[in-house]
Amino acid sequence: MRTLAFVNQKGGTGKTTLAACLAVAARDAGERVFLIDMDPQKSLIKWGYRRGDKDLPVETVSPAKLPTVLAALARGNINLVIIDTPATDSPAADAAMACADLTLIPARPTVFDIWSSEMTRGKLKTLGKDFAFILAQCSPMPESARVRDGAAALEAMGMLLQPFVCARVDYQEAAREGMGTTEIDPNGKAAEEMRQLWSSVKRRFTRLKQAEKSTKRAA
Template sequence: MKTLAVMSRKGGAGKTTVAVNLTLAARVMGVRAVLADADPMRSACEVLKGRDEAASVLFETSAAKLFTLTQACQRGGVELLIIDTPAAPEADVAEAVKVADLCLAVARPTYLDLAAAVMSVAVIQRLGREGLIALNQCPPARNGVEPPAVLKAFEALRFASLPVAPVALRSRVVYQTAFAQARSVMEMDGGGAAAREVQELFGHVWRQLNGEGRAPMRTANDDLGRTHARAGLAMVPTA
Protein backbone atom coordinates (compact mmCIF):
# COMPACT_ATOMS: atom_id res chain seq x y z
CA MET A 1 0.00 0.00 0.00
CA LYS A 2 1.11 3.56 -0.74
CA THR A 3 0.22 6.61 1.33
CA LEU A 4 0.00 10.18 0.03
CA ALA A 5 -0.33 13.17 2.37
CA VAL A 6 -1.85 16.23 0.68
CA MET A 7 -0.67 19.34 2.51
CA SER A 8 -1.05 23.08 2.72
CA ARG A 9 -0.16 25.23 5.70
CA LYS A 10 -2.53 27.95 4.41
CA GLY A 11 -6.27 27.80 3.95
CA GLY A 12 -7.75 28.35 0.52
CA ALA A 13 -4.99 26.65 -1.46
CA GLY A 14 -7.37 23.91 -2.62
CA LYS A 15 -5.82 21.07 -0.63
CA THR A 16 -9.12 19.26 -0.19
CA THR A 17 -10.05 19.78 -3.84
CA VAL A 18 -6.80 18.11 -4.87
CA ALA A 19 -7.11 15.30 -2.32
CA VAL A 20 -10.69 14.42 -3.30
CA ASN A 21 -10.07 14.59 -7.04
CA LEU A 22 -6.91 12.47 -6.81
CA THR A 23 -8.73 9.86 -4.72
CA LEU A 24 -11.61 9.56 -7.17
CA ALA A 25 -9.24 9.68 -10.16
CA ALA A 26 -7.36 6.74 -8.69
CA ARG A 27 -10.58 4.77 -8.33
CA VAL A 28 -11.65 5.59 -11.89
CA MET A 29 -8.29 4.26 -13.06
CA GLY A 30 -8.67 0.98 -11.16
CA VAL A 31 -6.64 1.71 -8.03
CA ARG A 32 -8.22 0.75 -4.70
CA ALA A 33 -7.96 4.19 -3.13
CA VAL A 34 -9.50 5.65 0.03
CA LEU A 35 -9.41 9.12 1.54
CA ALA A 36 -8.69 9.89 5.18
CA ASP A 37 -10.12 13.26 6.22
CA ALA A 38 -7.82 14.35 9.05
CA ASP A 39 -8.70 18.03 8.68
CA PRO A 40 -11.01 19.28 11.47
CA MET A 41 -12.83 21.37 8.86
CA ARG A 42 -14.15 18.05 7.40
CA SER A 43 -14.49 19.54 3.90
CA ALA A 44 -13.73 16.20 2.23
CA CYS A 45 -16.47 14.57 4.29
CA GLU A 46 -18.89 17.28 3.21
CA VAL A 47 -18.14 16.57 -0.45
CA LEU A 48 -18.12 12.78 -0.35
CA LYS A 49 -20.86 11.98 2.18
CA GLY A 50 -23.49 12.01 -0.57
CA ARG A 51 -21.88 9.18 -2.55
CA ASP A 52 -23.40 5.70 -2.42
CA GLU A 53 -20.00 4.19 -1.60
CA ALA A 54 -19.04 6.89 0.93
CA ALA A 55 -18.54 4.35 3.71
CA SER A 56 -15.90 2.49 1.71
CA VAL A 57 -14.07 5.47 0.23
CA LEU A 58 -13.95 7.92 3.15
CA PHE A 59 -12.61 7.75 6.69
CA GLU A 60 -13.18 10.58 9.15
CA THR A 61 -10.13 10.55 11.39
CA SER A 62 -7.56 12.62 13.29
CA ALA A 63 -3.79 12.95 13.26
CA ALA A 64 -3.49 10.79 16.36
CA LYS A 65 -5.29 7.89 14.65
CA LEU A 66 -3.43 7.93 11.33
CA PHE A 67 -0.89 5.24 12.15
CA THR A 68 -3.62 2.82 13.23
CA LEU A 69 -5.67 3.71 10.16
CA THR A 70 -2.78 3.02 7.78
CA GLN A 71 -2.31 -0.43 9.32
CA ALA A 72 -6.03 -1.19 8.99
CA CYS A 73 -6.08 -0.05 5.35
CA GLN A 74 -3.08 -2.19 4.55
CA ARG A 75 -4.75 -5.25 6.07
CA GLY A 76 -7.91 -4.43 4.13
CA GLY A 77 -6.19 -4.52 0.74
CA VAL A 78 -6.19 -0.78 0.08
CA GLU A 79 -3.68 0.17 -2.60
CA LEU A 80 -3.59 3.93 -2.01
CA LEU A 81 -4.43 5.92 1.10
CA ILE A 82 -4.69 9.68 0.54
CA ILE A 83 -4.70 11.90 3.62
CA ASP A 84 -6.35 15.31 3.59
CA THR A 85 -4.16 16.83 6.30
CA PRO A 86 -4.95 19.63 8.74
CA ALA A 87 -3.30 22.99 8.09
CA ALA A 88 -2.29 23.26 11.75
CA PRO A 89 -1.00 22.62 14.36
CA GLU A 90 2.38 21.54 13.06
CA ALA A 91 2.43 18.50 15.37
CA ASP A 92 -0.70 17.16 13.65
CA VAL A 93 0.73 17.91 10.20
CA ALA A 94 3.88 16.03 11.21
CA GLU A 95 1.87 12.92 12.14
CA ALA A 96 0.50 12.78 8.58
CA VAL A 97 3.95 13.32 7.10
CA LYS A 98 5.42 10.50 9.20
CA VAL A 99 3.06 7.87 7.78
CA ALA A 100 3.29 9.09 4.17
CA ASP A 101 5.35 7.59 1.37
CA LEU A 102 5.00 10.90 -0.49
CA CYS A 103 3.87 14.36 0.60
CA LEU A 104 2.15 16.64 -1.92
CA ALA A 105 2.40 20.32 -0.97
CA VAL A 106 -0.39 22.27 -2.69
CA ALA A 107 0.00 25.98 -3.42
CA ARG A 108 -1.67 28.66 -5.49
CA PRO A 109 0.60 31.00 -7.47
CA THR A 110 0.43 33.77 -4.85
CA TYR A 111 3.05 35.15 -2.49
CA LEU A 112 1.40 33.92 0.71
CA ASP A 113 0.67 30.47 -0.73
CA LEU A 114 4.26 30.04 -1.86
CA ALA A 115 5.47 31.10 1.58
CA ALA A 116 3.20 28.45 3.10
CA ALA A 117 4.56 25.88 0.64
CA VAL A 118 8.06 26.60 1.92
CA MET A 119 6.79 25.86 5.43
CA SER A 120 5.39 22.52 4.22
CA VAL A 121 8.70 21.70 2.55
CA ALA A 122 10.51 22.38 5.82
CA VAL A 123 8.34 19.86 7.68
CA ILE A 124 8.74 17.25 4.94
CA GLN A 125 12.51 17.60 4.87
CA ARG A 126 12.88 17.71 8.66
CA LEU A 127 11.11 14.36 8.89
CA GLY A 128 13.08 12.87 5.99
CA ARG A 129 10.14 12.13 3.70
CA GLU A 130 9.74 12.33 -0.08
CA GLY A 131 7.93 15.42 -1.33
CA LEU A 132 6.43 17.08 -4.37
CA ILE A 133 4.89 20.52 -4.93
CA ALA A 134 1.74 20.99 -7.01
CA LEU A 135 0.51 24.34 -8.24
CA ASN A 136 -3.26 24.69 -8.01
CA GLN A 137 -5.89 27.25 -9.05
CA CYS A 138 -3.57 28.70 -11.68
CA PRO A 139 -5.07 30.98 -14.31
CA PRO A 140 -5.22 29.18 -17.67
CA ALA A 141 -2.58 29.87 -20.28
CA ARG A 142 -3.67 32.11 -23.15
CA ASN A 143 -2.56 31.23 -26.66
CA GLY A 144 0.00 28.86 -25.16
CA VAL A 145 1.56 31.57 -22.98
CA GLU A 146 1.60 31.21 -19.20
CA PRO A 147 0.29 34.14 -17.15
CA PRO A 148 3.05 36.11 -15.32
CA ALA A 149 1.82 34.92 -11.91
CA VAL A 150 2.40 31.29 -12.88
CA LEU A 151 5.84 32.01 -14.32
CA LYS A 152 6.80 33.85 -11.14
CA ALA A 153 5.54 30.96 -9.01
CA PHE A 154 7.66 28.44 -10.91
CA GLU A 155 10.64 30.77 -10.60
CA ALA A 156 10.17 31.14 -6.85
CA LEU A 157 9.78 27.38 -6.33
CA ARG A 158 13.20 26.72 -7.87
CA PHE A 159 14.55 27.43 -4.38
CA ALA A 160 12.14 25.17 -2.47
CA SER A 161 14.40 22.07 -2.64
CA LEU A 162 11.58 19.79 -3.81
CA PRO A 163 10.50 18.88 -7.35
CA VAL A 164 7.40 20.49 -8.76
CA ALA A 165 4.73 18.47 -10.54
CA PRO A 166 4.95 19.03 -14.31
CA VAL A 167 1.22 19.74 -14.58
CA ALA A 168 -0.49 22.66 -12.86
CA LEU A 169 -4.18 22.51 -12.01
CA ARG A 170 -6.07 25.49 -13.38
CA SER A 171 -8.83 27.57 -11.84
CA ARG A 172 -12.01 26.14 -13.36
CA VAL A 173 -15.69 26.38 -12.36
CA VAL A 174 -16.20 22.65 -12.98
CA TYR A 175 -14.49 21.79 -9.69
CA GLN A 176 -17.26 23.42 -7.66
CA THR A 177 -19.97 22.11 -9.99
CA ALA A 178 -18.67 18.58 -9.51
CA PHE A 179 -18.41 18.92 -5.73
CA ALA A 180 -22.02 20.08 -5.54
CA GLN A 181 -22.91 16.64 -6.94
CA ALA A 182 -20.40 14.71 -4.78
CA ARG A 183 -18.36 13.93 -7.88
CA SER A 184 -14.87 14.54 -9.25
CA VAL A 185 -14.07 16.50 -12.39
CA MET A 186 -13.18 13.22 -14.12
CA GLU A 187 -16.65 11.89 -13.38
CA MET A 188 -18.32 15.19 -14.25
CA ASP A 189 -16.55 15.88 -17.54
CA GLY A 190 -14.08 13.14 -18.44
CA GLY A 191 -13.07 14.82 -21.69
CA GLY A 192 -12.61 18.30 -20.24
CA ALA A 193 -9.40 20.19 -19.53
CA ALA A 194 -9.75 19.90 -15.74
CA ALA A 195 -10.20 16.11 -15.98
CA ARG A 196 -7.10 15.80 -18.16
CA GLU A 197 -5.05 17.86 -15.72
CA VAL A 198 -6.16 15.78 -12.72
CA GLN A 199 -5.47 12.55 -14.60
CA GLU A 200 -2.00 13.75 -15.54
CA LEU A 201 -1.25 14.85 -11.98
CA PHE A 202 -2.45 11.53 -10.59
CA GLY A 203 -0.30 9.65 -13.10
CA HIS A 204 2.76 11.64 -12.08
CA VAL A 205 2.08 11.12 -8.37
CA TRP A 206 1.37 7.41 -8.80
CA ARG A 207 4.59 6.86 -10.75
CA GLN A 208 6.59 8.64 -8.09
CA LEU A 209 4.92 6.67 -5.32
CA ASN A 210 5.94 3.48 -7.12
CA GLY A 211 9.50 4.61 -7.76
CA GLU A 212 9.09 5.05 -11.49
CA GLY A 213 10.61 7.83 -13.53
CA ARG A 214 12.38 9.57 -10.68
CA ALA A 215 15.49 10.30 -12.72
CA PRO A 216 15.64 12.70 -14.32
CA MET A 217 13.08 14.56 -12.19
CA ARG A 218 11.31 17.52 -13.75
CA THR A 219 11.57 20.57 -11.53
CA ALA A 220 10.11 24.05 -11.52
CA ASN A 221 13.24 25.27 -13.26
CA ASP A 222 12.82 22.73 -16.08
CA ASP A 223 9.21 23.72 -16.66
CA LEU A 224 10.01 27.40 -16.48
CA GLY A 225 12.70 26.92 -19.11
CA ARG A 226 10.32 25.11 -21.42
CA THR A 227 7.68 27.79 -20.92
CA HIS A 228 10.17 30.55 -21.65
CA ALA A 229 11.34 28.70 -24.74
CA ARG A 230 7.77 28.41 -26.04
CA ALA A 231 7.26 32.11 -25.37
CA GLY A 232 10.54 33.04 -27.09
CA LEU A 233 12.13 34.27 -23.84
CA ALA A 234 15.64 33.70 -22.58
CA MET A 235 16.35 32.06 -19.24
CA VAL A 236 18.13 34.23 -16.70
CA PRO A 237 21.27 32.46 -15.47
CA THR A 238 21.31 31.67 -11.78
CA ALA A 239 24.17 30.99 -9.43
Protein backbone atom coordinates (compact mmCIF):
# COMPACT_ATOMS: atom_id res chain seq x y z
CA MET A 1 0.00 0.00 0.00
CA ARG A 2 1.19 3.51 -0.83
CA THR A 3 0.17 6.72 0.91
CA LEU A 4 0.00 10.08 -0.78
CA ALA A 5 -0.61 13.39 1.04
CA PHE A 6 -1.59 16.76 -0.38
CA VAL A 7 -0.09 19.54 1.73
CA ASN A 8 0.45 23.26 1.36
CA GLN A 9 0.03 25.85 4.11
CA LYS A 10 -1.33 28.23 1.54
CA GLY A 11 -5.10 28.00 1.09
CA GLY A 12 -6.91 27.43 -2.16
CA THR A 13 -4.03 25.94 -4.13
CA GLY A 14 -6.07 22.90 -5.19
CA LYS A 15 -5.29 20.23 -2.57
CA THR A 16 -8.86 18.95 -2.23
CA THR A 17 -9.67 19.19 -5.94
CA LEU A 18 -6.56 17.21 -6.84
CA ALA A 19 -7.05 14.64 -4.06
CA ALA A 20 -10.57 13.91 -5.34
CA CYS A 21 -9.81 13.91 -9.08
CA LEU A 22 -6.59 11.94 -8.72
CA ALA A 23 -8.38 9.36 -6.54
CA VAL A 24 -10.94 8.81 -9.30
CA ALA A 25 -8.24 8.61 -12.00
CA ALA A 26 -6.28 6.07 -9.92
CA ARG A 27 -9.45 4.08 -9.28
CA ASP A 28 -10.17 4.12 -13.07
CA ALA A 29 -6.67 2.66 -13.50
CA GLY A 30 -7.52 -0.26 -11.21
CA GLU A 31 -6.19 0.93 -7.84
CA ARG A 32 -8.16 0.25 -4.66
CA VAL A 33 -8.30 3.72 -3.19
CA PHE A 34 -9.21 5.10 0.25
CA LEU A 35 -9.48 8.86 0.89
CA ILE A 36 -8.74 10.50 4.24
CA ASP A 37 -9.94 14.04 4.96
CA MET A 38 -7.93 15.64 7.79
CA ASP A 39 -9.27 19.15 7.12
CA PRO A 40 -11.91 20.43 9.61
CA GLN A 41 -13.58 22.15 6.60
CA LYS A 42 -14.50 18.61 5.48
CA SER A 43 -14.74 19.49 1.78
CA LEU A 44 -13.59 16.03 0.72
CA ILE A 45 -16.08 14.37 3.08
CA LYS A 46 -18.86 16.45 1.49
CA TRP A 47 -17.61 15.47 -1.98
CA GLY A 48 -17.77 11.83 -0.81
CA TYR A 49 -21.37 12.21 0.45
CA ARG A 50 -22.39 13.69 -2.87
CA ARG A 51 -20.67 10.84 -4.67
CA GLY A 52 -22.15 8.12 -2.47
CA ASP A 53 -19.67 5.52 -3.73
CA LYS A 54 -18.83 2.73 -1.32
CA ASP A 55 -15.96 1.66 -3.58
CA LEU A 56 -14.25 5.00 -2.98
CA PRO A 57 -14.57 5.57 0.78
CA VAL A 58 -13.80 8.94 2.37
CA GLU A 59 -13.25 9.14 6.14
CA THR A 60 -12.10 11.71 8.67
CA VAL A 61 -9.11 10.61 10.75
CA SER A 62 -7.48 12.49 13.63
CA PRO A 63 -3.70 13.04 13.59
CA ALA A 64 -3.21 10.77 16.62
CA LYS A 65 -5.08 7.89 14.97
CA LEU A 66 -3.54 8.20 11.49
CA PRO A 67 -0.72 5.61 11.91
CA THR A 68 -3.14 3.01 13.34
CA VAL A 69 -5.72 3.61 10.62
CA LEU A 70 -3.08 3.32 7.87
CA ALA A 71 -1.76 0.10 9.38
CA ALA A 72 -5.30 -1.34 9.41
CA LEU A 73 -5.88 -0.28 5.78
CA ALA A 74 -2.57 -1.86 4.75
CA ARG A 75 -3.77 -5.17 6.22
CA GLY A 76 -6.98 -4.91 4.16
CA ASN A 77 -7.41 -4.73 0.40
CA ILE A 78 -6.58 -1.02 -0.11
CA ASN A 79 -3.44 -0.27 -2.10
CA LEU A 80 -3.59 3.54 -2.32
CA VAL A 81 -4.48 6.05 0.41
CA ILE A 82 -4.80 9.73 -0.49
CA ILE A 83 -4.83 12.25 2.38
CA ASP A 84 -6.17 15.81 2.15
CA THR A 85 -4.93 18.28 4.79
CA PRO A 86 -5.89 21.78 5.99
CA ALA A 87 -4.12 24.89 4.76
CA THR A 88 -2.35 25.56 8.03
CA ASP A 89 0.75 24.51 9.86
CA SER A 90 -1.19 21.91 11.85
CA PRO A 91 -0.85 18.56 13.63
CA ALA A 92 -2.95 17.13 10.77
CA ALA A 93 -0.49 18.24 8.08
CA ASP A 94 2.46 17.09 10.23
CA ALA A 95 0.94 13.65 10.76
CA ALA A 96 0.10 13.29 7.06
CA MET A 97 3.64 14.21 5.97
CA ALA A 98 5.18 11.86 8.55
CA CYS A 99 3.05 8.91 7.37
CA ALA A 100 3.01 9.51 3.60
CA ASP A 101 5.37 7.84 1.17
CA LEU A 102 5.03 10.88 -1.06
CA THR A 103 3.77 14.40 -0.31
CA LEU A 104 2.49 16.50 -3.18
CA ILE A 105 2.55 20.28 -2.81
CA PRO A 106 0.09 21.92 -5.20
CA ALA A 107 1.09 25.51 -5.91
CA ARG A 108 -0.17 28.06 -8.37
CA PRO A 109 2.67 29.23 -10.60
CA THR A 110 3.40 32.35 -8.55
CA VAL A 111 6.23 33.17 -6.17
CA PHE A 112 3.75 33.71 -3.32
CA ASP A 113 2.53 30.11 -3.56
CA ILE A 114 6.07 28.74 -3.87
CA TRP A 115 7.34 30.88 -0.96
CA SER A 116 4.44 29.88 1.26
CA SER A 117 5.45 26.23 0.91
CA GLU A 118 8.85 26.88 2.52
CA MET A 119 7.87 25.57 5.97
CA THR A 120 6.27 22.48 4.42
CA ARG A 121 9.43 21.78 2.41
CA GLY A 122 11.60 22.32 5.50
CA LYS A 123 9.58 19.80 7.49
CA LEU A 124 9.69 17.22 4.71
CA LYS A 125 13.45 17.57 4.40
CA THR A 126 13.86 17.14 8.16
CA LEU A 127 11.65 14.05 8.03
CA GLY A 128 13.66 12.75 5.05
CA LYS A 129 10.41 12.28 3.11
CA ASP A 130 9.89 12.33 -0.63
CA PHE A 131 7.93 15.26 -2.00
CA ALA A 132 7.19 17.09 -5.23
CA PHE A 133 5.35 20.17 -6.41
CA ILE A 134 2.42 20.20 -8.77
CA LEU A 135 1.87 23.43 -10.63
CA ALA A 136 -1.89 23.90 -10.42
CA GLN A 137 -4.49 26.30 -11.78
CA CYS A 138 -2.05 27.27 -14.55
CA SER A 139 -3.23 29.27 -17.51
CA PRO A 140 -4.43 27.07 -20.38
CA MET A 141 -2.57 29.52 -22.66
CA PRO A 142 1.15 28.75 -23.19
CA GLU A 143 2.92 29.71 -19.96
CA SER A 144 5.29 32.67 -19.85
CA ALA A 145 9.06 32.15 -20.02
CA ARG A 146 9.15 33.06 -16.29
CA VAL A 147 6.85 30.16 -15.35
CA ARG A 148 8.54 27.75 -17.76
CA ASP A 149 12.00 28.57 -16.37
CA GLY A 150 10.80 28.21 -12.77
CA ALA A 151 9.18 24.89 -13.60
CA ALA A 152 12.28 23.63 -15.43
CA ALA A 153 14.41 24.45 -12.36
CA LEU A 154 12.02 22.55 -10.05
CA GLU A 155 11.90 19.62 -12.47
CA ALA A 156 15.69 19.45 -12.75
CA MET A 157 15.81 19.07 -8.94
CA GLY A 158 13.25 16.23 -9.14
CA MET A 159 10.82 18.48 -7.33
CA LEU A 160 8.07 18.81 -9.95
CA LEU A 161 5.56 16.29 -11.19
CA GLN A 162 4.10 16.70 -14.66
CA PRO A 163 1.74 17.77 -16.07
CA PHE A 164 0.95 21.41 -15.38
CA VAL A 165 -2.65 21.29 -14.11
CA CYS A 166 -4.61 24.08 -15.76
CA ALA A 167 -7.50 26.15 -14.47
CA ARG A 168 -10.47 24.46 -16.13
CA VAL A 169 -14.20 24.50 -15.47
CA ASP A 170 -14.24 20.67 -15.44
CA TYR A 171 -12.43 20.68 -12.05
CA GLN A 172 -15.14 22.89 -10.55
CA GLU A 173 -17.94 20.87 -12.17
CA ALA A 174 -16.40 17.64 -10.91
CA ALA A 175 -16.23 19.01 -7.34
CA ARG A 176 -19.87 20.09 -7.50
CA GLU A 177 -21.06 16.70 -8.75
CA GLY A 178 -18.94 14.52 -6.43
CA MET A 179 -17.06 13.26 -9.47
CA GLY A 180 -13.57 13.28 -10.97
CA THR A 181 -12.65 15.07 -14.18
CA THR A 182 -12.21 11.67 -15.86
CA GLU A 183 -15.93 11.14 -15.24
CA ILE A 184 -17.20 14.66 -16.06
CA ASP A 185 -15.68 14.50 -19.56
CA PRO A 186 -13.45 11.46 -20.15
CA ASN A 187 -12.18 12.96 -23.41
CA GLY A 188 -11.56 16.43 -21.96
CA LYS A 189 -8.23 18.04 -21.18
CA ALA A 190 -8.79 17.98 -17.40
CA ALA A 191 -9.37 14.21 -17.61
CA GLU A 192 -6.12 13.77 -19.55
CA GLU A 193 -4.27 15.87 -16.96
CA MET A 194 -5.43 13.60 -14.14
CA ARG A 195 -4.48 10.44 -16.08
CA GLN A 196 -1.03 11.93 -16.71
CA LEU A 197 -0.68 12.98 -13.08
CA TRP A 198 -1.53 9.44 -11.95
CA SER A 199 1.15 8.08 -14.35
CA SER A 200 3.69 10.51 -12.86
CA VAL A 201 2.79 9.47 -9.30
CA LYS A 202 3.08 5.80 -10.24
CA ARG A 203 6.54 6.35 -11.73
CA ARG A 204 7.54 8.14 -8.54
CA PHE A 205 6.33 5.20 -6.45
CA THR A 206 8.36 2.82 -8.63
CA ARG A 207 11.43 4.98 -8.05
CA LEU A 208 10.76 4.91 -4.30
CA LYS A 209 10.51 1.12 -4.37
CA GLN A 210 13.87 0.88 -6.14
CA ALA A 211 15.42 3.26 -3.58
CA GLU A 212 13.97 1.19 -0.72
CA LYS A 213 15.39 -2.01 -2.26
CA SER A 214 18.88 -0.57 -2.60
CA THR A 215 18.77 0.78 0.99
CA LYS A 216 17.83 -2.72 2.17
CA ARG A 217 20.64 -4.29 0.13
CA ALA A 218 23.15 -1.80 1.58
CA ALA A 219 21.99 -2.49 5.16
